[in-house]
Amino acid sequence: MRKGIDIGGTFIKVLWEDGRRQKVYVKDLSRNRESFLRTIVEISKEGSPEAVGVAVAGFTSLDGVIYKSPNIPALDGVPLREILLSEGVKCVVGNDVSFGAYGEWYYEHRNSKCLLFVAIGTGLGAGLVIKGEPYLGACGSALELGHHIIQKDGKLCSCGRRGCWEAYCSSYGFERIYKNLSGEELRDYQIVQKAKEGDRNALMAVEEFKNYLITGLMNAVHILNPDTLVLGGGLLDSMRTLLEGLEDSLISSVERLPASCLSVFWSSCEEFCMARGALAMSFGI
Template identity: 30%
Template structure:
């Protein structure tokens, strides 16, 4: 019986899960036996320490190590840690080459640095790819190992502070040669649009993420609100809030239509905190996707909302650690 820790690092929160997996049973389903959430505002931390990224990095390491140590006493049999981190992860060195939403981080080695602190093997993977693998692993076990397009391949879109993407092809996570495969949030959908943390303009995540919705609402109303409050206002009929979420749906569909022209995968799973407001995005998303898909794909793409909540990233990171270690 393997016991693992899976961590999902976000811009504002760190989620930790202890995962139990019986490798002796074919297609066993991993079991999340405990989960904890920690406030870790890494996004603002990095922005405020752009002149001193080493200090921000040490804080990230200390916060992550403290989270792990908070469960190590209770679960001494944990053998490895998997971490889903927002950024470009080099598939060979595992270094984080860049993190657009955590500015200042460049060529940092979370796996090595954290492993020295906690004395456990650490595997680092892109957060959206970890979530995609979590969705795949749980879906595969639910289908009892039957091969199908739905079980073998999927695209995952994670809507949070930014927008991440993960691709599973024939049961294997696809990183790309340089670790930047499926950085779908940085597909340009608005020429000369909003400046993005990646350095380009008009990226989809500047409109379809929680941050994007906040910007859209501010531009229309002049008010600063978080995405959750904007959703509440949309449900109450606030026209500017409705428009902000509608724009999010449109831009997400525009980007997905382009992705599907390149990667012909039948199943798309949408997760992340922003997916809680899917009913506000779905009408404009569906209309735009139907307009932008090439005719050969219309009616053949199954888009579903994740039912795993915050668990996909933790389970996926843990299982990637088990697979690699």
């Protein structure tokens, strides 16, 4: 029996091959490297799995070293795969959205030649699957689309650069857009709720967010020419009813040839999406 693990700064989520799910609160541990790693090892070994896929938000190398995790700094520089192997855990370790993209292909879109998955929540991540193979790049950091620049000298991103797509299309980017319009600081879910209730500033924030979203997606489609684009992540899931017409607006903004073979889907796997992708990746080891 195999399982997939999604490591976040607030929760670790586990999906077993037989469908069992587990969600472990780790926010109080995630700032303490020793305690956090001990918990990850315990969760990975629990139930004596045949193999484990581990998805981590951050720049993760092909050999499972987490070079930088903006939202989980306790994991920066950690050779996680080596640690798990030393504990007897057969595993594959990689970027969460790259693994999530493979899960989208494996479970939902096996007819796709080129699948792009874009997930927006706390940050913005992406993954690409070409002819059934996850594209990870030369050293594992491919598809960091959240850190391509869409506005020179623009808003500050969590990575320290300015004008990144993530600085506009993420939870904190959305909150900043709303604050600039209203002068009020609210959490993303509060803004979404106000928009659903018809609040003018919240609806304007959604529209501005949507414009940045379409710009970044248009760039990605022109560069990668996917036939399948899957949208997901906690923020996008919560905003779905507010983004009506997104698919048509995107396709109309794209050149005719790449638009002619593009289909847009919304992910259905919700919060266990990256764990599902990690499980799918475990079948290859």
